[in-house]
Structures are given as structure tokens and as C-alpha cells.
Amino acid sequence: MARSAHAYVRGSTTRFYDWLQRASTRDMPIGPPVWICGDCHVGNLGPVANAKGEIAIQIRDLDQTVVGNPAHDVIRLALSLASAVRGRTCRA
Numbered sequence: 001m002a003r004s005a006h007a008y009v010r011g012s013t014t015r016f017y018d019w020l021q022r023a024s025t026r027d028m029p030i031g032p033p034v035w036i037c038g039d040c041h042v043g044n045l046g047p048v049a050n051a052k053g054e055i056a057i058q059i060r061d062l063d064q065t066v067v068g069n070p071a072h073d074v075i076r077l078a079l080s081l082a083s084a085v086r087g088r089t090c091r092a
Contacts, residue, residue: 009083013039013064016076031070038064040073041080 009016037044037059044061 009041009080016079017072020072020075028069028075029071033067034070035065036068036070036073037062038066038068038073040077042077042084043080045077 039061040059044059045057046060047055048058048060049055
């Protein structure tokens with residue numbers, strides 16, 4: 001987890017939800033309680049092909065699935081994307 005901010009985000013699910021509990025929920029979208037990934041980040045998304053060769057992007061890791069607010073998955077994925085992009089050393 002110490003390699004980069006992105007690695008930290010990926011490896012700190014418990015800390016993310018601790019932070020989320022302390023954060024102001026006033027501006028957070030509230031969705032109906034549904035099954036969510038619980039650990040939605042860039043590394044858990046990937047291509048999956050069906051028998052026809054059609055490819056879709058799906059969540060590949062569901063070991064932390066819980067019933068919760070779907071906004072939590074969106075927030076965690078956005079944090080993961082932002083940290084992954086900021087950690088890149090791309091030249092314009």
C-alpha cells in the first residue's frame with residue numbers, strides 16, 4: 001500500500017468506509033439499499049467475454065459485497081480513478 005496513493009486506495013477498504021461514516025452525508029446521494037460491490041475500484045473492473053465473443057466490462061471481485069447505498073460504490077470508484085490518474089507520469 002505504501003507504493004502509491006492508488007495502491008493505498010485499493011488496499012484500504014475499511015479506512016474508506018470509516019472516512020465515509022465521518023464525512024458529511026448532507027451532500028451525498030442516497031440510493032435504495034441494494035447489493036453493492038463494497039470494494040469498487042479500477043483493479044476490480046475488467047473485461048469478460050461470453051460464448052459469442054462479446055465483451056463487457058464487469059466487476060470481477062465480489063468478496064466484499066454488501067447491501068448498501070449504491071453511491072458508496074460510485075464514490076469509491078471515482079476516488080480510485082482519480083488516484084490512478086494522478087499517479088500516472090504521462091506526458092502531454
